[in-house]
Amino acid sequence: MEKLPTFSATKVSLILPxxxxxxPVLVSGDCTCTPxxxxxxxxxxxxxxxxxxxxxxxFGGAIGVCIPILGKRxxxxxxxxxxxxxxxxxxxxxxxxxxxxxxxxxxxxxxTDPCLDQNPWGNFPFTGFIxxxxxxxxxxxxxxxxxxxxxxxxxxxxxxxxxxxxNSEKLAGxxxxxxHAHGSAAVVSDESAGSxxxxxxxxxQVLEVGIVVHSxxxxxxxxxxxxxxxxxxLVAALTFHQFFEGMGLGGCVTQANFKNEAAAIMxxxxxxxxxxxxxxxxxxxxxxxKTSPTALIVEGVLEAAASxxxxxxxxxxxxxxxxxxxxxxxxxxxxxxxxxxxxFGAGCMSILAKWT
Numbered sequence: 001m002e003k004l005p006t007f008s009a010t011k012v013s014l015i016l017p018x019x020x021x022x023x024p025v026l027v028s029g030d031c032t033c034t035p036x037x038x039x040x041x042x043x044x045x046x047x048x049x050x051x052x053x054x055x056x057x058x059f060g061g062a063i064g065v066c067i068p069i070l071g072k073r074x075x076x077x078x079x080x081x082x083x084x085x086x087x088x089x090x091x092x093x094x095x096x097x098x099x100x101x102x103x104x105x106x107x108x109x110x111x112t113d114p115c116l117d118q119n120p121w122g123n124f125p126f127t128g129f130i131x132x133x134x135x136x137x138x139x140x141x142x143x144x145x146x147x148x149x150x151x152x153x154x155x156x157x158x159x160x161x162x163x164x165x166x167n168s169e170k171l172a173g174x175x176x177x178x179x180h181a182h183g184s185a186a187v188v189s190d191e192s193a194g195s196x197x198x199x200x201x202x203x204x205q206v207l208e209v210g211i212v213v214h215s216x217x218x219x220x221x222x223x224x225x226x227x228x229x230x231x232x233x234l235v236a237a238l239t240f241h242q243f244f245e246g247m248g249l250g251g252c253v254t255q256a257n258f259k260n261e262a263a264a265i266m267x268x269x270x271x272x273x274x275x276x277x278x279x280x281x282x283x284x285x286x287x288x289x290k291t292s293p294t295a296l297i298v299e300g301v302l303e304a305a306a307s308x309x310x311x312x313x314x315x316x317x318x319x320x321x322x323x324x325x326x327x328x329x330x331x332x333x334x335x336x337x338x339x340x341x342x343x344f345g346a347g348c349m350s351i352l353a354k355w356t
Contacts, residue, residue: 042228043285049231050223050282053238054275057219060239062271064246068254069263082334084251085322089338091248092318093345095207098245099310101353103214103303104131110300115291127304134308141206142317149198197257203317204252208266210309211245212273213302219277221299224288237355242274244349252318 068087108127116122218241222234249270253263281288289295319342322328328335 043226045228046226046231047282049228049235050278053222053231053235054278056235056239057242057278058271058275061242061246061274062267064243065250065253065267065270067247068250069267071254082331082337084254085328085334086337086341087247088251088318088322090341090345091244091251092314092322093342093347094244094349095211095248095310095318096314097346097349098214098241099307099314101350102241103307103310107131107300107303107307110296110303113291113296115293116296117293121297127300130301130304131308131311134305135312136308137305138206138210138309138312139316142202142312145202146195146199149202150195153195153198199317200252200256201258203313204249204256204258204266206309207252207313207317208249208270210306210313211249211270213306214310215242215245215270215273216277216280217299217303219274219279220281220284220288221290223278223281223283224285224290225281226285233355237352238274241349241352242271244345246270248318 068084068091071084104127107130111121111127120126218238222231222238225231246267250267253266258266323335323338328338
């Protein structure tokens with residue numbers, strides 16, 4: 001099979017840091033509509049917990065995203081085995097719960113905050129509208145990117161040989177036709193496998209974009225906080241949060257069958273995103289305010305868009321693709337285990353919402 005044209009994981013991972021650099025500028029601001037309660041502020045103690053958070057979140061995210069990727073070395077965890085479908089269903093449940101339970105409510109709170117002007121923010125349901133646009137935009141990217149790369153791939157596939165010449169002997173013609181049929185079948189098989197691989201590569205990179213946006217925001221919010229009583233429970237909750245999200249992303253990267261270098265870049269970028277966000281939050285502590293209208297709008301819009309991306313990806317590209325596949329439909333036991341894993345993953349992430 002010819003080399004597949006795909007998104008470059010390296011290029012995507014180099015572009016995304018621009019978002020990291022722009023966010024502090026956008027969300028910082030001194031103007032707030034309500035005074036900040038500093039009664040529980042303790043900068044020295046808070047800094048210690050923030051440094052702990054950077055280390056533990058980095059470790060949790062790295063372990064989570066690497067488990068499926070390194071699982072390729074263990075036969076039982078390979079994508080052709082049933083256990084992989086169960087793990088992927090668990091991870092999809094985590095991502096779906098992240099969108100509905102963690103991100104979307106935060107976006108609603110931010111874009112309906114009393115600090116924002118009633119006109120226009122109070123006169124239109126912007127959160128749901130932006131989430132819808134995020135889902136539609138993801139569908140468009142998903143569709144156009146897949147179609148583009150499939151077309152590029154098909155142009156690289158060698159065309160079947162022409163039929164035998166008119167004056168060939170009957171036996172020779174029969175042999176040629178037989179070989180031609182097998183060659184065509186091989187081409188169709190290669191095209192089918194290539195198309196599926198392209199889909200997985202598109203899915204994994206779009207999914208990483210949605211996760212990264214959310215991870216940066218929660219990292220900045222944690223890093224800018226000065227209240228140890230808020231930070232302490234967040235350290236453990238966000239560590240598990242990144243671990244579960246990493247498993248979901250790692251499963252998609254595994255199915256995409258990237259080269260080791262590209263897979264490592266995607267895993268590293270995911271692992272570093274929240275710790276970098278925490279570091280940025282520490283750096284802008286004196287100018288950042290969660291009640292600043294600019295911060296509320298920027299974070300609310302990005303969170304709403306991220307929720308739309310993750311809702312689409314989890315339902316359409318992860319769950320529907322697997323649960324409606326012929327393999328899952330033909331194995332009732334696998335269906336049951338996958339559904340239980342889905343509920344368990346969504347449940348685990350929902351419980352973490354108590355502390356995040």
